[in-house]
Amino acid sequence: MARVFAGLGLSLVLFFLILPTLIVISMSVGTSSYIAFPPEGFTFKWYAQYFQDPDWMAATWFSLRIAGITTLAATVIGTLAAIALVRGCLPGKEFVQAVTIAPLVVPHIVVAVALYLTFAPLGLTGNLYGFVIAHTMLAVPYVVITVGAALQRFDPALELAALNCGATRLQAFFHVVLPNILPGVAAGGVFAFLASFDEATVAFFISGIEGKTITRKMFEDIDFNLTPVIAAVSTVLTLVSLALMGTIEIARRRNEANSDG
């Protein structure tokens, strides 16, 4: 009897967790233009509207460009720093580590307002460069953490062997170290991409009338005109996140299973 109640309670919590996602997806294919549930009919017209709307498309491309450059910058900067933090001899290492994860701990609203205050006079609001700088700063801790973890699992003797065989530092890194930590680097890159693409708080503050991210555009539309197009955009965003994170999760589990056996 107790088991039945426990199972029922658990099912309710799981339903609570998954319900909003299901609602958004089902609304994005419903025909009515106001919010109705259960949705009537089936249509892709909201998706068509999204892909035909120049404002939505401009915001989407702007976000994709920011996220692409951010991924590259954060992955390179984060990987270099992780090497120094895990394998290097760094004065004040503890301090650097604490500062590295600070952007994860400090509330985004504080960072957002502070960036607006500093970026506005420099003309870095509503601007690709401003966004790339801000998002790289927000994304880089994820790369340092994932690559740092991968480096700790990597046996330094392998690199030493390469050096002994006459490889230079760079050769040893690209031919021995990098291939071994590549899953960690790739995972860090995906986290960085999503940290930028899904980022809404800082984007809300440093967007401009011209340079507007997809999250800022969504925020405005949710506040002012709640159309099912938002549900379509939301579903697209969700599918992108799920595809990327799902790939990482499957790769991680496969990796785990391999190292167990």
Place this chain on the structure above:
Amino acid sequence: MPENPVLRRRIRGRPLSAGGYGTTASLVLVSPLILLLVSAFAYPVGRLLWNSVFTPEPTLAHYARIIAEPLYLIVLWRTFEIAFIVTALAFLLGYPVAYAMARVQGRRAILVAACVLVPLWTSVLVRSYAWIVLLQRNGIVNTVVQEMGLSKAPLQLLYTEGAVILAMTHVLLPFMVLPIYSTLRNIPDEFAKAARNLGASAPQAFLRITFPLSLPGAAAGTLITFILALGFYITPALVGGPSTLMMSTLIAQQTTELLDWPFAGALSAILLVSTLLLAALYRRALSFSKGFSNG
């Protein structure tokens, strides 16, 4: 083991552990990160805080305003109150989910994991939007309530404190579940079984063996959830209204509508200090500090 002269010379040549990087190289490698963090994080945040104390001259007037005006004290109190309720709810709902995630096998395990991970991987914006759809006047919850005859007129659910708490609990629940799950997963089921063999009932075995062992994860999850809840912006801004103003939405209002930067700086300082104190207090419990367990 035979000595390898080449290996020995190499090692002696480098003062550090085998194959490690020296001080200069390490500094060069970490410098882009430091440059980025200083220019895009430390300097802007520092400037915001500086403004709060030195505008127009050294003064604590902007901080005094927070204490002097009841409205701001109420906002401060409400922020901690909502963060506390959200954290408590997330713990009560999240612990059983984490337990199920760690103990259930096979297909069901995938189902439980999906229910936790799918919302986590969905943008906060999308999830807040979903709650607006659910809670608005002609929304789904009101439709159900009216059809069941529980209420004749649609209820005002959106823009209330209850809505903010509900939506924030949903958004932050995975951050509670995952740290608890990762500790529970590492507690062998045999511990509880041994306790049962020695005559403990199932609740006793859980309360006296499994639960105490899972406390580090519970502490980490509770702390992360509370910290995130304190500074959360998107969900309170969309689901809440003027009567549910929190620190984050008040800071936004001060900067975008009133352009009162020194006051926004003072509010940010309070939010920042509360967050950092909590983070320092539980630093050991925070799962992400485990990534660098070399110190």
